[in-house]
Amino acid sequence: MKVLPHLLDNDGRHTLAPSLYDRDAYQAHLRQHTNLISGIRFDVHWKLKGPQTAPVLLRLELRGAARGNLPTRTILETAVKPSFFRRWTSLPLLGEDYTQFGEVTAWRATLWEGDVLLGEHKSFLW
Numbered sequence: 001m002k003v004l005p006h007l008l009d010n011d012g013r014h015t016l017a018p019s020l021y022d023r024d025a026y027q028a029h030l031r032q033h034t035n036l037i038s039g040i041r042f043d044v045h046w047k048l049k050g051p052q053t054a055p056v057l058l059r060l061e062l063r064g065a066a067r068g069n070l071p072t073r074t075i076l077e078t079a080v081k082p083s084f085f086r087r088w089t090s091l092p093l094l095g096e097d098y099t100q101f102g103e104v105t106a107w108r109a110t111l112w113e114g115d116v117l118l119g120e121h122k123s124f125l126w
Contacts, residue, residue: 039094054114
């Protein structure tokens with residue numbers, strides 16, 4: 001349904017205060033001061049309809065800035081537990097993994113029940 005990428009500072013924070021304005025201002029600050037960034041976290045808002053017959057997996061595919069001829073790529077996955085309500089799940093890329101990956105240029109979040117694709121949400125550049 002929704003994917004929110006948040007840069008994280010060296011203390012693991014994406015904002016300094018709970019308001020949306022402060023979050024957006026701090027994200028802009030981190031984009032200008034890249035030495036303060038320790039990683040990125042994708043908060044994914046998802047929901048399921050009906051009963052599930054197989055384990056449910058949330059997968060986030062990332063593409064980064066090109067190094068040489070090809071862009072960097074990685075996949076973050078986590079098993080999720082369905083519930084009656086919509087849920088938020090966080091998928092982080094931190095520390096050395098983030099440093100080696102570089103800047104994220106595109107992403108695609110998918111929700112799987114076994115081998116069946118239930119839904120996807122992707123960035124404009126995917």
